[in-house]
Structure formats: C-alpha cells, structure tokens
Amino acid sequence: MTTTTTTTPTDRDRTGERIFNFSAGPATLPEEVLRQAQSDIFNIAGTGIGILEHSHRGSLFTRIIEEAEAACRRVAGISDDYHVLFLQGGATLQFAMVPMNFLPAGKVADYLDTGSWTSKAIKEARLLGSLNIAFDGGKRGYDHIPAAHELSLSRDAAYVYFCSNNTIVGTEYSEPPATDAPLVCDASSDILSRPIDVARYALVFAGAQKNLGPAGCTLVIVSKDFLRGARDQLPSMLDYRQHAAQGSRLNTAPVFGIYFMGEVFKWIERQGGLEVMARRNREKARIIYDVIDSALGVGTTFYRGMARSDSRSMMNLTFRTPSDDLDEKFVTQARQLGMEGLKGHRSVGGMRASIYNAFPRAGCEALAALMKDFAKKNS
Numbered sequence: 001m002t003t004t005t006t007t008t009p010t011d012r013d014r015t016g017e018r019i020f021n022f023s024a025g026p027a028t029l030p031e032e033v034l035r036q037a038q039s040d041i042f043n044i045a046g047t048g049i050g051i052l053e054h055s056h057r058g059s060l061f062t063r064i065i066e067e068a069e070a071a072c073r074r075v076a077g078i079s080d081d082y083h084v085l086f087l088q089g090g091a092t093l094q095f096a097m098v099p100m101n102f103l104p105a106g107k108v109a110d111y112l113d114t115g116s117w118t119s120k121a122i123k124e125a126r127l128l129g130s131l132n133i134a135f136d137g138g139k140r141g142y143d144h145i146p147a148a149h150e151l152s153l154s155r156d157a158a159y160v161y162f163c164s165n166n167t168i169v170g171t172e173y174s175e176p177p178a179t180d181a182p183l184v185c186d187a188s189s190d191i192l193s194r195p196i197d198v199a200r201y202a203l204v205f206a207g208a209q210k211n212l213g214p215a216g217c218t219l220v221i222v223s224k225d226f227l228r229g230a231r232d233q234l235p236s237m238l239d240y241r242q243h244a245a246q247g248s249r250l251n252t253a254p255v256f257g258i259y260f261m262g263e264v265f266k267w268i269e270r271q272g273g274l275e276v277m278a279r280r281n282r283e284k285a286r287i288i289y290d291v292i293d294s295a296l297g298v299g300t301t302f303y304r305g306m307a308r309s310d311s312r313s314m315m316n317l318t319f320r321t322p323s324d325d326l327d328e329k330f331v332t333q334a335r336q337l338g339m340e341g342l343k344g345h346r347s348v349g350g351m352r353a354s355i356y357n358a359f360p361r362a363g364c365e366a367l368a369a370l371m372k373d374f375a376k377k378n379s
C-alpha cells in the first residue's frame, strides 16, 4: 500500500490493483477464473493438494480433463466425430505437426498467407512437403482477407490452411474460405470469440494464451475421419493419433493449462455462450472503430486503421496517428492512465488494442475517451 492520497496509474500497478491490459497474448483472463485459480493452486476441491501438485494420472485430474473436454464440446458444439486434444509446444508446433501428419509425399497443401503467423506456418511446412501459396497477402502489407476470386486453390489439395484472425495486422475472416478440401485453421487469436461451425473444419488449433488460458497449452480439435488418413511412423509427441489414443496424456500433461481452460469454458457458458461473446466482442470493437473512423473535419481523420475496413478484426484493433512520434506519445499517455500493452507489434508499429473475450468493455470506453481527447489536442 502507498501512503499518498492521490493514486497515479503507476501506483495502482504497485498496489496490485488491476489495470486495463490490451496485450495480444498472454492477455487478460476472466477475473472470476483467476480468483478461483488463486485458491485452487493452494488446495483444490478440499483435497489438501493444489492443482499444480496433483498427479496428471490421479482421479482428481482425470475428472478435470474430462470436464474440460466436455465443457469445450458444449461451448463450441463439437460432436463425437472430433477429438478434442490439449497439447504442448504452442501454436507454433502445430505449424509443423499439421504437414507432418497430413501432407504425404506426392500431394500439395494450399496455404493462404494473410500475415506473419501464416508466413511462419508456411516456412515450417515447406520443410516437410509441397505447398501451393493460394493467396499471397504480403504484396499488399497483409491489409485484408482475400475474397474467393483472389484464391488460386489446387484441384486436389491435401488440405487448405488459413488463419482465422491475424493477430499482428488485425484482420479476421468473417467466414472460413469456401473449399471442398479439408480445412485447417489456426484460430489462436479468435477461438471461442464467436460461434464456430466445427463441422466445416478438418482441424482447428489454438494456442491458449489469448482467449482460453495461460500459455503452454494448445487446443486441437481434429476430425476423426481426417485423422484416419494421417501418416504413420511419426515420433510419438508429433503424432496426433497417439495423443488422441492416450486422451492427451501421452506424457505429463500441462495440468494447469488444462485446468484453467476448463474453467474458462465454463465461464463462457455462464456468460451465455458464444453468441453472447460475439455480441459483446462486436460492441466492444465498435466503440474503438467508431473513433478511428470519425472525421475531425471535412475529409479528415486523425487515426488510420491498418486493416482494410471490410477485413477488420474484433480481437486485435490496429491503428496509427499521423506520425511515429505521436504514436509513441499516445502509448505513453495511455500507460499513465492505466492502459498497458497498446504498442503495436514491432513489425508494423502504430497501436494495437487486443480485446479478447475477457477484456472489459470499460477498457474499450477508456481507450476511446483517450483517443478522442488525444486527437483534439494533437491535430
């Protein structure tokens, strides 16, 4: 506790009061779940043992992983035709596991390159098989999501790979790309932010650290049918079939991540499910996009969105002021007002407000108020 009567944002931080965290990931998590976890780390379900200390093969953790899977299936509407896996290695390991398992010699996989994360996935997949880059968004600074006519899909692709939300530039698909080939999606930064029609996908993966929980655990939803065609003779930890056969407990499972994700799935259910998440996320994003779009005078706007307006993300909102110096000043002022994590990714600069499911509407309102005030004073 400080002894001063006036509380600056920095003091708030020091006294442990929470501020608005716009970080792209690890990111803001639901307060209710954090508080429950605080208690469960010490002693969970009256066992006298904390969640971090229970055996991953014991009865308590068995119940936790079963409940987490069941809650995930309820929230996302996942049928028994799919496995739900909790793996390690982050989303980045999926960049390699997908082609290792599903891109046999003699076949081609189509990749839609819409940002840094798809570029990284392409780099990994190229080490393992033949690719067709069905869309190259890098030519236009990754500013948009491709329309159907911009795609050059192969005739008989092993799968079509895309990233539903591009965390760095801030673009998001409103619909998955139309294709008859099996669809593989990196949904790391918008998973469970809106309803998902899982039946349209062969495989969806997401690193947990944005919408689902702590870093270190990756959710994989994979069609049993698609998995039947996977390659044999892979090292165990890189083989989806072995993970599925062992119920995500091929080795010591990431117990805390799985526990936490389970609590987040239940939190989403208590909020009313994915329709409610989607509505809230749209409303939160609108508060900020409205300021970006508002004119200061005839034909003038102070802020410039980085994503084309028809491709804007509801999760990562990117914008710039008229200069790099003003961008820096904006980030500093935001910090002084208790808003952290707004500096854009180093590869694109500007500002990025990441407002995943658990990020409060009040934080969007605070940011919008600062944006309006800042534009007035600096234009």
Ligand SMILES: Cc1ncc(COP(=O)(O)O)c(C=O)c1O
Pocket (backbone or CB within 6 Å): 025, 089, 090, 091, 092, 093, 117, 163, 165, 166, 167, 186, 187, 188, 189, 207, 208
């Ligand atoms: C869309 C997307 N894919 C993949 C990754 C990489 O995730 P990880 O650090 O879990 O490997 C990120 C990280 O921010 C991401 O935003």
